Amino acid sequence: MIIAIDGPAAAGKGTLARRIAAALGLPYLDTGLLYRAVGRRVLDVGGDPADVEAATTAARSLTDADFQRTDLRGPEADKAASQVASIPAVRAALLDYQRHYGTTKGAVLDGRDIGTIVFPNADVKLFVTASLEARTQRRHAEILGRGELIPIEAVRADLAARDEADRTRAAAPLIQAADATLLDTSNMNADEAFAKALRLVKQKTI
Ligand code: DC
Numbered sequence: 001m002i003i004a005i006d007g008p009a010a011a012g013k014g015t016l017a018r019r020i021a022a023a024l025g026l027p028y029l030d031t032g033l034l035y036r037a038v039g040r041r042v043l044d045v046g047g048d049p050a051d052v053e054a055a056t057t058a059a060r061s062l063t064d065a066d067f068q069r070t071d072l073r074g075p076e077a078d079k080a081a082s083q084v085a086s087i088p089a090v091r092a093a094l095l096d097y098q099r100h101y102g103t104t105k106g107a108v109l110d111g112r113d114i115g116t117i118v119f120p121n122a123d124v125k126l127f128v129t130a131s132l133e134a135r136t137q138r139r140h141a142e143i144l145g146r147g148e149l150i151p152i153e154a155v156r157a158d159l160a161a162r163d164e165a166d167r168t169r170a171a172a173p174l175i176q177a178a179d180a181t182l183l184d185t186s187n188m189n190a191d192e193a194f195a196k197a198l199r200l201v202k203q204k205t206i
Contacts (some may be wrong), residue, residue, distance in 0.1 A: 039080025
């Protein structure tokens with residue numbers, strides 16, 4: 001069984017996807033980590049994440065160790081990930097890994113293009129979103145929880161810029177698949193969103 005969960009940054013996809021995977025006994029893949037790891041690799045050698053050649057080379061040489069890094073979150077990693085994600089050759093290099101991951105045992109995958117490109121025939125597709133304000137509050141709380149200080153305005157501006165870049169890029173833009181179910185979590189806490197998502201998954205699979 002393949003469950004595709006797409007949506008904008010900080011909509012709560014990751015938490016939801018992880019909990020659904022645990023509830024159903026499926027592996028979980030956070031596909032954003034792949035793009036984050038590529039961005040980091042480019043930054044490591046002083047490169048520009050918008051440089052097609054540097055980013056593509058990095059995407060083709062990822063290893064599992066790249067996903068274990070502790071510096072894949074935060075503003076610099078966010079921006080680099082969004083930049084490398086707009087490069088078609090980077091996306092192409094990461095496609096097989098994602099498809100192979102899902103087809104061995106089934107999986108829950110979250111990202112931006114899982115239901116549209118990676119698994120267009122997924123058994124269940126959820127498009128998880130929330131208002132910019134709700135996402136800003138959540139992301140800000142998460143950053144403070146890591147012990148970092150950042151003005152909330154900076155978080156809001158960063159999310160808005162990343163949404164815009166992810167939605168308007170030519171390669172696999174963030175878009176709700178025609179057959180995906182919309183789940184707006186603006187007025188839900190994590191438990192409510194999980195309960196609702198699990199109901200939707202069960203409706204589609206029973
Ligand atoms: O989900 P995330 O915030 O960790 O994703 C980081 C960036 O990677 C995001 O700006 C968009 C990109 N991404 C993508 O283009 N396609 C995916 N399937 C997952 C993430």
